[in-house]
Amino acid sequence: MSIRHGLLALLSGGPRYGYQLRVEFEASTGATWPLNIGQVYTTLSRLERDGLVAPGGADEQGRAVYTITEAGREELERWFSTPVAQTDRPRDELAIKIAMAVAGDVDVAEVIQTQRVATMRALQELTRAKRAATAGLARRLVLDAQIFKAEAEQRWLDHCEAVSKEKTS
């Protein structure tokens, strides 16, 4: 799930307060997905329950600081190295993933490439289905819609790669 991993990604950069996480999450994703602070704390407590983060002290006003655990780092790595499925994307997880990768110290190119290969596979399958679907214009056009979507994603990945390369060099 994207908020979970998003917060983990932010914490991999160092310990942070709940409020800080909200601000940084919104900054990374360009406020495309506004978070309310309650959502942040609910997510953090679930992460704590799963042993992926640990609370560590509080500031003068009594707010808790969270730190990523070893298990949390492993989970984060797994997430980054797994492509997002073409289907079932409640909150564009891919976009969040790339945004987090760019904000953090992960190899963005690698993340992009992993995703690219997966999307291409989906595209190949769609094309194969389209070639097989000789009957029915409607079916073909639906497949075309998915092809265009997948293609748009591929293009966006190319774009991410080009832009992130520009930024780092």
Add this chain to the structure above:
Amino acid sequence: MSAFRAALRISRRDALRAKGRTALIMVMIGLPVLVITAMFTGSATTNVTMREKLGSVLGAADARIVTRPFRTRVEQNPDGTGIGQPSAKRRERPWTPGEIGALLPGRLLRYQANVVEARLADGFDRVDVMEADLRDPMTGGMRRLVEGRFATAPGEVTVSPELVDRGVRIGDTITVWRPDRTVRVVGVAEHPNRPGVLEMVALPEGLLPHQNDGNDSGWLIDTAAPVQWSDVRRLNKAGLAVQSRAVIESSDAVSSGPMDMHRLVQVGVSVLLVVTETVLLAGPAFAVGLRRRRRELAVIAAQGASARQLKAIVLADGLVLGGAAALLGGRSGSAPGC
């Protein structure tokens, strides 16, 4: 071979497509060729000297006596060209063989020449007419009988091979306009140094009316001794022009040698200049549009053309354009000489 055909096809089409470039190249190459051929044709035409033509003009005769409309003193070059004569108040009566014989003794043979319009298969055309009795040995060498026989009666003619090519056959009749007559073809006779001429040969007054009007007419004469320049001047004084074998042969001999040498050098230098000009112009001419060509050549190379075949294509360009330009230039250059 089919590769070269393909190359020629590309060049030809490109030449047609890029008309501006083609025109430029044609002009750049064609112009010098035009100049050079015009020059050559000019010199070639004048180079057929009177001496080379002697056979067709004089046959075996010693001289040709040309009558004039008047009997005033004639001015002429030794070779019988450049005839001039002050006109008189009225026309003289025609010369008679007796009068000629009194001025220059010898055997005479009447001749006349003119141009008529004759009806050919494809319409009227101008046809040269020569009238002389070709059976007489004095005319030996003037015309060569190819087929049939020479004219033996008025209204009979031999025709030149060119007329045969135009559809005239032995046994045909030809309608002539001005003078209105019909003549019958009895043979084919060839002019020794005018291969393309349309010509009919008849007996004197067998086709033309009697001429004494400044058109070509007179007598061939067979004299005991060669006709000298002094004889020519004497006849000139009486109002006759003369082409004398002896005079022409000797005058040619003295004047032609060094003249030709000089001319040769002149022609050589001009040729060199024109060739240099062509080379200098041809390069830039072909460079026109080369950038566009280069892409095309790259495509052809990708299709598997070897370096040699690519060269052949560029060469074909030169062949098509240069060839067409040279042909065009050559043709218009030689046109005035025909």
Add this chain to the structure above:
Amino acid sequence: MTVVSLRDVTREHGEVRALGGVSLDVSAGELVAVMGPSGSGKSTLLNVAGGLDRPTSGTVTIEGEDLAAVKDLAALRRTSVGYVFQDLNLIPSLTAAENVMLPRELDGVRTGRARDEALAVLAEVGAAEVADRFPEELSGGQRQRVAIARALTGERRLLLADEPTGALDTATGDEILQLLRTRCDEGAAVLLVTHEPRYAGWADRVIYLRDGRIVESGAVRMESAR
């Protein structure tokens, strides 16, 4: 059966390394798409694979023949390799049929026979009716069909296509891919350079080039897509 094989191929232009150690096999009946940002060496890869360009190091083998040992690369291009480019494919002064005839004529085949062959291939790619038209009288899709017909004459089994859909709308582009795919299924080996994912989707295998190198595809193997 492997039609073209590249082993550790490097191509340098002075300082610029256009290709750096690329290995790749394309088999008969296989359509391989090459993707990558511009300047990543896609065209260079295609040119080297087809003998239009020689590698600085490494070996290229076409139908079992090591290109380094082939003296007459032009002959190999005429008989084994067909090219299709994005544009400037056809010679403007030749008709469609004459364009298709060209490689055969260059190979010394008589004009009449070359024409018969050309008409047959044009019919196969669905361009029979434009045989006697000039390229500028053809639509973009028709032009590419003719270019593909030309690339296929003389039973050439390696087809190299560099952005053949570059100037086409997506429907026409799909038709061209359908055509390439059909030729592939009939036994040709096709190496297709494209920057458009939708066309790469037609491939059996997709290769990503970056800075002259093939990007390792990581955990997810594309081969599993076949």
